[in-house]
Every structure is written in C-alpha cells, then in structure tokens.
Amino acid sequence: MKKDFHIHIVDDDASVRESLKALIGGEGYGVSCYASGQNFLDHSNGVSGCVIIDLKLIDMNGLALQRALITQQAEVDVIVVSAYGDIEHAVESMRLGAVDFLEKPFDPEQLLNRLDHLAHAADAAGRLQRDARQRAALIDTLTPREKQVLSGIVEGQANKEVAADLGISARTVETHRVHIMQKLQANSLAHLVRIWLEASARKEPIAEAS
Template sequence: MQKHPGNVFIVDDDDDFRDSMQWLLESADLNVSSFASARDFLSNYKGEAGCMLLDVRMPEINGLALQQIMKERDIHLPIVVLSGHGDIPMAVTAMKNGALDFLEKPFDDEVLLPLVENALAHSTALFENQQQQQQIQDLHDSLSRREKQVMTLVVDGRANREIAEELGISPKTVEVHRSRVMSKMRAGSLPELVKQAEQLGLN
C-alpha cells in the first residue's frame, strides 16, 4: 500500500470493531486515531490532515449529524461511511452530503485498504489546495484598501482610464497601484490575477 501522509480517524462506538480496524490500518503502516463517539472526536481533533472512517449509527451524535457539524466547523476530511445493512439509506444520505464512499459491514480487509488509500490521496490534494487558498488570501490581505479597489476593477476588465475616473485618481496613479497589486499578489500576468480573484470569490 502506498504511504500517504495524514491520519486515519476512526469514529465508531463498537469497541471491538474499532480495535480491529486500528490494528489492520496500523499494520499497513498508517497513522490511526480512534474515537468511541462523535463528541470524543470533536473534543480531540486538532486540525490534522487525513481521512475518516465514520459509523453512521451511533448514540447521541450519529454519523450524519457529525458530518454536518464538521461542515459547520470547516473540518474538511474525506469520509468513508461505515454502515450496517439497515443503515444503507443513511449511508446514501451521507454520500449526498459529500462522503467519499461507503462500506456495508461486514466487509473484507482487502476492500477497505484501497478506499482508505484513495481517501488519503484526496486529503493530500485537499490540504495542498487549502494551503494555496490561504496563501492567496494572505497576499490579498497585504493589499491596501485602494489597491484592493484597483484589483477588483482590473480583474473586471476595466481599462486604466476607466478605473481612474471611477476612483477619482489619475491614470498614472492607477498604473502605480496596478503594478503594486501584481507584485504583492505575485501574479505574473493578468490571467493569473483573474484566477486568484476567482479563488477569493471577488468576481
């Protein structure tokens, strides 16, 4: 099995099942953290990258409710839902809510491991995208108020003269602000700046 960074978080109230899953995954050289309840996971999760094996039917907070709480808290972990035979409708709902896959208990170990590998690969890509997004946000935050105004108008396709008229400044001043925006955003071209604006939700 290809080694991927990140933790596999097991959230299941069945002690024996949880222990057997932890043993299986650790024997495949994976980092594993297991929790007996959704509340236990939420209390101990520190923002690590990884994926989750989530039982849909648990007391207090079930899998679907945990999935919703994670969305509200911006916890982005690829989820493989685990369900008993009678829980298939819940598993399907979890998939519609963004889970990556689901497995019906009992299942073969050979079926689980590729799903976990795939989920960890998704996690790696997700984590890299989040880092890139944060970097772009930090660069945008470094712009002055006027530079942000100019950037918004530039990516909207406005010419320097139009921007100058709208902001009540000279075209030369617009050129200076525009140059600073490109430099601070580390954008090598206008299309790159437009792409950054899209990622920031500015247009």
C-alpha cells in the same frame, strides 16, 4: 505517503475500533480511535486525513457528525460504515460529502484500497475535490427558497431584482441573504459566489422551491 495520512476511527464498539486499528495500522497508517462522535469533535480541531464514521453512534447519528464536520470545515475525507446500510442513508452520506459508504461486514481490502487511493490523492487536487464536496454539502443545508435567492445572487441580481422574480419583498430577500451567508460561512459577497463556483462542479442546478 501513508505515514502522512492519518486515519481517525469513530465507533462506539471497542472490538470494532481495535480490529480496524490493527488492520489499518498494519498498513503503515497512523490511527486514532474515538468512542463517540462528541469525543472526536472535541479533538477535531486541525485534524486531517480520513475519518471512518459508524452510522449508529452512542451519542449521535453518523450523519449528524458529518454535518458538524462540514460546519467546522474539517479538512478530512469521510467514509461512513454501517451494519444497517440502506439506500437512503447511503445517498444522504454521499450528498454530505462522504467518499464512500460501506456496509458491514465489508471486505477489508476494499477499505484499504480506498484509503490507499485517498492517501495518494492528498495533494492540491485532492484538497480541491474535498473542498468542493464540502461546499456542495453546505449548499444542501439551504432551504428551497434560500437556494432560489442564492441562484439570483450568483447571477448578479440585486435584492430588488431577486424579489421581483420571486414575488417577495426586498427585505425578505435580504433576510434570506443573511441566513445564506451564515449557513455557508461566507464573509463577503465575493466569498459567497466563490463557494458556489467551487461546488458547481459537483452540483446539479440549484433546485426550484416547491
């Protein structure tokens, strides 16, 4: 199981990368290390397993790397680690689909236990859970108004009906709909609805526009 579940470490501190590689590799996992977020993105096509991301990278925020992986629909679980952990970053990383947020220095056994759990969950059910997290994270990239339009769409309303409910023009609704399709990477109305349904198990009701 472990040999089939690859771990990717993204940290700009060489000593941290090497210590994590020794720790995780010693448990039988395959491990790859990357010194920057862009370095990982350059090699992220087709990757799987789990990526451990440091929040403060030399070239980008770890949350920005999470968002890039969501856009790529990368088939990886994400663990974010930080020496400057706070509630705001922890919550945001989890909203973006991270399975855990660990504050440095963290208990090595805690990390290994989490990886062991993920490795054993890397089956069909585990993939469905990861896909749901990614779908939910994509929906969080929508503006409040786009979420209102999406709500009308998934309820089966036509553009004119959504427009009447929101007090905007049908043309504006269509513009929002195009943006929603682009952000959620949906190629059809049916695909758009399926994305929402896949995310709904993790999401609370779509937020109202302020």
